[in-house]
Amino acid sequence: MSSGMAWAEGDTIKVGVLHSLSGTMAISETTLKDTVLMLIDQQNAKGGINGKMLEAVVVDPASDWPLFAEKARELISVDKVDVIFGCWTSVSRKSVLPVIEELNGLMFYPVQYEGEESSKNVFYTGAAPNQQAIPAVDYYLNELGVQKFALLGTDYVYPRTTNNILAAYLESKGIAKDDIFVNYTPFGHSDWSKIVADVKALGADGKKVGVISTINGDANIGFYKELAAAGISADDIPVVAFSVGEEELSGLDTSNLVGHLAAWNYFMSADTPENAAFIEGWHKFIGNDKRVTNDPMEATYIGFNMWVNAVTQAGTTETNAVEAAMIGQKFPNLTGSTAEMLPNHHLTKPVLIGEIQADGQFDIISQTDPVPGDAWTDYLPESAVLDSDWKDLKCGMYNTETKTCVQLTSNY
Structure with missing residues (x-):
């Protein structure tokens, strides 16, 4: 080396x-x-x-x-x-x-x-995830009373792993497996009519539905347009996005997005x-x-x-x-x-939840004190035993049970 x-x-x-x-x-x-x-x-x-x-x-x-x-x-x-x-x-x-x-x-x-x-x-x-995804789900559960979750993501490692963590977390909070709908679409996906119809159908039993979006890039444009075309407002089915910020909104007609949410650690409106x-x-x-x-x-x-x-x-x-x-x-x-x-x-x-405004900015409706980032989640059993410490342990994957360092993080 x-x-x-x-x-x-x-x-x-x-x-x-x-x-x-x-x-x-x-x-x-x-x-x-x-x-x-x-x-x-x-x-x-x-x-x-x-x-x-x-x-x-x-x-x-x-x-x-x-x-x-x-x-x-x-x-x-x-x-x-x-x-x-x-x-x-x-x-x-x-x-x-x-x-x-x-x-x-x-x-x-x-x-x-x-x-x-x-x-x-x-x-x-x-x-x-413990600085964005988990707190966003907590907000849905505690503040908005969401009972059914649609986890919509672009088909690659970030959305899939995040949604695995969120599904395990939701189940630990008493949400039934059948009340968690998961769907993945390719990068650049444009036809959202069936997926939005499926999300809408989730609420047929009267339970409150919320969307957790890990949709990335320009696919978001079609997704939000389809929501509006289907007559779905933030009051009906709120969307909290993890990859939509001010830059992405600047290319959209935001009139139909007002009230939808994003979870980030910074907003321009701070x-x-x-x-x-x-x-x-x-x-x-x-x-x-x-x-x-x-x-x-x-x-x-x-x-x-x-x-x-x-x-x-x-x-x-x-x-x-x-x-x-x-x-x-x-x-x-x-x-x-x-x-x-x-x-x-x-x-x-800090974890911030922002509500989309008509001008494409976010109204910060929730903000925490700084939260320490956790490299390995507590909600997947194989990860809960892992720790990362490059200062004293000189290891990114330290197994706290076996007291050994697992190498090759890049092949994880």
């Missing part, structure tokens, strides 16, 4: 940007590429890091999951980047993981995901000085006051700033030194509390 990324040749620190700029995920990922470019600009205006300027190396893996692995290898081996900020879908992250572990690279992953993973080479700055400054900086950088901010942008911002502080502290960009310096890093989030990087490479994050 190589010694990992270290100070780049010459005077710059190279930052790899691995986000889809074309294909089905471009609607979500292009903004994250721009966010990294903005953060690099802002850091360079402060004099870079330890006297070295930052230089972006942008590639387009084009929503093609195997291409993510190729582009990651190219960034590390050919371009000699010091760090990568990238991926949105879990299938793209899973594609990159063996490469980044083999080459001892360093990646920051900024999107909510299914958990069930902890790599020494990745920092997960989006939500784990009223804090840090958020006001972030939005102002974004509008200035992008040259458009209409452009929105969203949760994965905040996760990118926190991860980037923690990385800057860790590199400054370590005095090098070498992977092992930065990885060690990252654990315990604290940085103000944009919603009024402080994010901390835990030994399991996950953050502490």
Whole structure:
């Protein structure tokens, strides 16, 4: 194994940007590429890091999951980047993981995901299930009185694993198996009439139905249109989405979506000085006051700033030194509390539930104190016994019963 990324040749620190700029995920990922470019600009205006300027190396893996692995290898081996900020879908992250572990690279992953993973080479700055999915279900159960659940997802690892966790959790809360409807559709799916009809039929017995949506990318456009066409309002059947934020709503007619929900750890509508400054900086950088901010942008911002502080502290960009310096890093989030990087490479994050407004923004109707991210869920028996601790145990899959470390997280 190589010694990992270290100070780049010459005077710059190279930052790899691995986000889809074309294909089905471009609607979500292009903004994250721009966010990294903005953060690099802002850091360079402060004099870079330890006297070295930052230089972006942008590639387009084009929503093609195997291409993510190729582009990651190219960034590390050919371009000699010091760090990568990238991926949105879990299938793209899973594609990159063996490469980044083999080459001892360093990646920051900024999107909510299914958990069930902890790599020494990745920092997960989006939500784990206990910081988004589980609290959203609790809100449905406790606040809205939902008795039947439609778990609708795009057909890949994040929705499937998240829904396995949620089904186990719902059953532990007394919801019958027959009252949980699960359906998966391909990326870019457009014909939602039958699925929406099936969801509507769930409520024929008078029980309150709620939709938990792990639908990703541009498929959301057709889904929400079909709900409106079927005359289903948020009062009838509320939808709480885990992958729909301000960016996705900006391309939709939101008049039919008012009252539907999203669970995230940040909303643009958060009223804090840090958020006001972030939005102002974004509008200035992008040259458009209409452009929105969203949760994965905040996760990118926190991860980037923690990385800057860790590199400054370590005095090098070498992977092992930065990885060690990252654990315990604290940085103000944009919603009024402080994010901390835990030994399991996950953050502490507040959980926010937002209600969609006519202008495409969210009214924050629920907000918690920061919750520590859990790499391994308590609701799947095989995971409940696992722990992740890269500080003391130096292990991402530590079996607390056998007291042994299971390796190869990327093949999990």
